[in-house]
Amino acid sequence: xxxxxxxxxxxxxxxxxxxxxxxxxxxxxxxxxxxxxxxxxxxxxxxxxxxxxxxxxxxxxxxxxxxxxxxxxxxxxxxxxxxxxxxxxxxxxxxxxxxxxxxxxxxxxxxxxxxxxxxxxxxxxxxxxxxxxxxxxxxxxxxxxxxxxxxxxxxxxxxxxxxxxxxxxxxxxxxxxxxxxxxxxxxxxxxxxxxxxxxxxxxxxxxxxxxxxxxxx
Amino acid sequence: xxxxxxxxxxxxxxxxxxxxxxxxxxxxxxxxxxxxxxxxxxxxxxxxxxxxxxxxxxxxxxxxxxxxxxxxxxxxxxxxxxxxxxxxxxxxxxxxxxxxxxxxxxxxxxxxxxxxxxxxxxxxxxxxxxxxxxxxxxxxxxxxxxxxxxxxxxxxxxxxxxxxxxxxxxxxxxxxxxxxxxxxxxxxxxxxxxxxxxxxxxxxxxxxxxxxxxxxxxxxxxxxxxxxxxxxxxxxxxxxxxxxxxxxxxxxxxxxxxxxxxxxxxxxxxxxxxxxxxxxxxxxxxxxxxxxxxxxxxxxxxxxxxxxxxxxxxxxxxxx
Numbered sequence: 001x002x003x004x005x006x007x008x009x010x011x012x013x014x015x016x017x018x019x020x021x022x023x024x025x026x027x028x029x030x031x032x033x034x035x036x037x038x039x040x041x042x043x044x045x046x047x048x049x050x051x052x053x054x055x056x057x058x059x060x061x062x063x064x065x066x067x068x069x070x071x072x073x074x075x076x077x078x079x080x081x082x083x084x085x086x087x088x089x090x091x092x093x094x095x096x097x098x099x100x101x102x103x104x105x106x107x108x109x110x111x112x113x114x115x116x117x118x119x120x121x122x123x124x125x126x127x128x129x130x131x132x133x134x135x136x137x138x139x140x141x142x143x144x145x146x147x148x149x150x151x152x153x154x155x156x157x158x159x160x161x162x163x164x165x166x167x168x169x170x171x172x173x174x175x176x177x178x179x180x181x182x183x184x185x186x187x188x189x190x191x192x193x194x195x196x197x198x199x200x201x202x203x204x205x206x207x208x209x210x211x212x213x214x215x216x217x
Numbered sequence: 218x219x220x221x222x223x224x225x226x227x228x229x230x231x232x233x234x235x236x237x238x239x240x241x242x243x244x245x246x247x248x249x250x251x252x253x254x255x256x257x258x259x260x261x262x263x264x265x266x267x268x269x270x271x272x273x274x275x276x277x278x279x280x281x282x283x284x285x286x287x288x289x290x291x292x293x294x295x296x297x298x299x300x301x302x303x304x305x306x307x308x309x310x311x312x313x314x315x316x317x318x319x320x321x322x323x324x325x326x327x328x329x330x331x332x333x334x335x336x337x338x339x340x341x342x343x344x345x346x347x348x349x350x351x352x353x354x355x356x357x358x359x360x361x362x363x364x365x366x367x368x369x370x371x372x373x374x375x376x377x378x379x380x381x382x383x384x385x386x387x388x389x390x391x392x393x394x395x396x397x398x399x400x401x402x403x404x405x406x407x408x409x410x411x412x413x414x415x416x417x418x419x420x421x422x423x424x425x426x427x428x429x430x431x432x433x434x435x436x437x438x439x440x441x442x443x444x445x446x447x448x449x450x451x452x453x454x455x456x457x458x459x460x461x462x463x464x465x466x467x468x469x470x471x472x473x474x475x476x477x478x479x480x481x482x483x484x485x486x487x488x489x490x491x492x493x494x495x496x497x498x499x500x501x502x503x504x505x506x507x508x509x510x511x512x513x514x515x516x517x518x519x520x521x522x523x524x525x526x527x528x529x530x531x532x533x534x535x536x537x
Contacts, residue, residue, distance in 0.1 A: 133243045
């Protein structure tokens with residue numbers, strides 16, 4: 001499918017590659033984001049990759065939508081689907097269940113599985129950070145195995161502690177800071193995902209690969 | 218050039234032009250709610266667009282000048298008094314050490330901008346001095362100003378007397394009103410709404426809900442319905458985007474809006490009209506939306522900003 005380029009207001013352009021959670025689509029999003037970043041056309045401010053779209057923020061005092069569109073088109077032509085860059089892979093230790101993983105039992109019961117099976121299924125896959133958003137540093141990762149997919153909470157919890165590992169639908173994520181949250185909580189990592197004072201404030205970047213490592217509590 | 222906060226109601230925060238380069242990690246840009254008033258305050262004070270200033274909203278604030286300084290105050294919805302005098306906004310003033318500067322909230326707007334001549338001394342966080350209250354980070358430890366805070370600006374661009382008594386003519390400001398017609402660029406999910414809903418959106422009056430904040434303005438008025446219950450995958454978002462959640466009541470994304478969102482967007486408010494919308498007050502305002510094109514919108518924004526730059530250059534022989 002040829003990507004569509006649509007205006008989002010007068011200072012952003014939305015590039016739609018598709019409308020589903022699909023690793024191949026998402027890879028093209030990150031490849032295009034990279035190409036646009038390194039092209040450093042004056043007036044392009046920054047890009048925001050998402051599941052199947054890329055948003056390009058630009059300065060309307062310097063660029064018209066048509067100019068942005070043309071630039072993006074030339075960059076799309078350079079995205080070679082089969083020649084993707086090797087993503088960075090991070091290992092994330094997780095203590096499943098316990099004080100923070102309060103919904104682990106629920107997930108097991110929901111699917112008539114043992115808790116150990118849920119842990120095994122969640123930790124055996126390598127996930128991709130499809131996008132970041134919600135709160136600073138929150139990684140939306142997937143694709144989760146159907147066998148442990150659960151709907152989000154009917155109404156969100158008012159406070160989920162930083163480091164909590166959670167799942168919702170075919171996604172998994174980690175809360176970087178204490179925040180409200182509607183996902184099902186299955187564990188906790190001691191890693192710090194967001195430190196505003198650090199030289200590298202964010203543990204993850206969009207496009208990274210993540211492997212969860214079971215840590216005994 | 219130092220100010221001490223001696224009264225702090227409402228929400229006064231440090232803001233610069235915004236936090237750029239971190240949106241891919243989920244960090245909102247923050248920055249001023251009224252971008253034009255922000256730039257006008259800096260231009261009048263002889264500052265650079267990269268400087269930080271004080272945004273004042275929701276309540277009264279009083280400062281005491283600890284030394285002689287020049288301030289420029291812009292925006293809407295506040296009465297300004299310096300020492301024993303009442304002064305209009307959209308001007309710069311010479312303030313003697315010991316005098317008080319008071320901004321008192323009125324009903325007719327939302328945000329005032331106070332720029333001290335010189336560079337406000339605030340440590341940047343993620344490359345920006347803007348306060349993000351929900352972070353909380355930026356500005357003064359991510360919080361609103363409190364009594365006892367001391368703010369210092371160094372190195373004004375000119376001698377203070379040259380920077381004082383400068384005014385931005387009303388004709389060069391956006392047409393602030395509580396009953397505006399706000400231009401929007403429709404899409405990207407316009408087609409997921411019924412044609413009746415699109416028509417309703419472009420022909421009904423909306424007002425601002427009192428539960429609005431720096432993150433978003435909730436609109437009260439006719440609810441909008443989607444053709445079918447489609448699940449939109451989260452995608453990038455921007456200031457001005459009009460999201461329609463399940464209850465059908467539009468929310469306009471503002472300065473602290475999330476970087477991504479999963480609700481369909483019927484349209485986006487244009488940059489030139491966002492300052493006007495930002496100054497619309499709950500209960501007071503009656504807003505209409507009108508469709509425009511990207512090229513018209515950009516033309517309007519360029520005209521607005523070049524008007525400001527032009528007057529600074531022509532009247533004061535300075536570049537902004």
